[in-house]
Amino acid sequence: GAVVSQHPSWVICKSGTSVKIECRSLDFQATTMFWYRQFPKQSLMLMATSNEGSKATYEQGVEKDKFLINHASLTLSTLTVTSAHPEDSSFYICSAREGLGNTIYFGEGSWLTVV
Amino acid sequence: AQTVTQSQPEMSVQEAETVTLSCTYDTSESDYYLFWYKQPPSRQMILVIRQEAYKQQNATENRFSVNFQKAAKSFSLKISDSQLGDAAMYFCASRIRMVGNEKLTFGTGTRLTIIP
Numbered sequence: 750g751a752v753v754s755q756h757p758s759w760v761i762c763k764s765g766t767s768v769k770i771e772c773r774s775l776d777f778q779a780t781t782m783f784w785y786r787q788f789p790k791q792s793l794m795l796m797a798t799s800n801e802g803s804k805a806t807y808e809q810g811v812e813k814d815k816f817l818i819n820h821a822s823l824t825l826s827t828l829t830v831t832s833a834h835p836e837d838s839s840f841y842i843c844s845a846r847e848g849l850g851n852t853i854y855f856g857e858g859s860w861l862t863v864v
Numbered sequence: 865a866q867t868v869t870q871s872q873p874e875m876s877v878q879e880a881e882t883v884t885l886s887c888t889y890d891t892s893e894s895d896y897y898l899f900w901y902k903q904p905p906s907r908q909m910i911l912v913i914r915q916e917a918y919k920q921q922n923a924t925e926n927r928f929s930v931n932f933q934k935a936a937k938s939f940s941l942k943i944s945d946s947q948l949g950d951a952a953m954y955f956c957a958s959r960i961r962m963v964g965n966e967k968l969t970f971g972t973g974t975r976l977t978i979i980p
Contacts, residue, residue: 783967792955792970793909840907846966853966855901855909 755856772843779845870971887956
């Protein structure tokens with residue numbers, strides 16, 4: 750089956766620094782990828798939708814200058830948390846749609862801890 | 865806008881028994897999908913079952929089946945012959961059936977515990 754891989758699985762960074770999380774579709778081309786954030790014991794909240802070769806569409810309340818999303822190829826989307834603060838600590842999950850298909854595959858998620 | 869509501873934060877069931885997880889949703893769209901996802905401790909989101917709103921027949925996947933009541937906007941998940949590996953958070957989700965707008969809206973989740 751289709752696989753979506755996220756890297757890193759765990760990352761700890763200092764407050765004020767930036768951190769990049771990668772989301773790769775390993776065996777299919779993903780024209781659309783989605784980034785979610787999940788706080789402990791809470792549901793997944795969509796942050797943004799990224800389409801290959803175009804700007805990401807951010808959900809209301811998500812700071813686009815803080816959470817930079819790049820979808821430069823059909824197999825890779827990146828989320829960069831800029832000037833990270835402890836309140837940005839969370840579990841970040843990406844998902845990818847295979848071409849024009851209806852199935853969406855999720856990555857394994859990335860834990861971000863800002864100290 | 866779509867909303868998904870799961871009113872059961874936690875459920876437990878004896879191993880080998882049957883359990884039903886509730887979900888209600890609201891949407892102004894006529895064409896949409898409904899999903900149940902499982903999130904085990906590993907945090908990997910796993911698709912359990914999918915239902916197309918235009919289909920009247922309830923979806924089934926082995927021990928998992930849904931009771932889709934479109935008029936009532938209800939979408940419950942039944943797990944038969946519960947197994948220890950079924951223990952996880954279960955999220956109900958919906959999305960519009962439209963190319964270019966595939967974002968999922970999730971409920972708050974139900975934590976399912978399997979009692980040996």
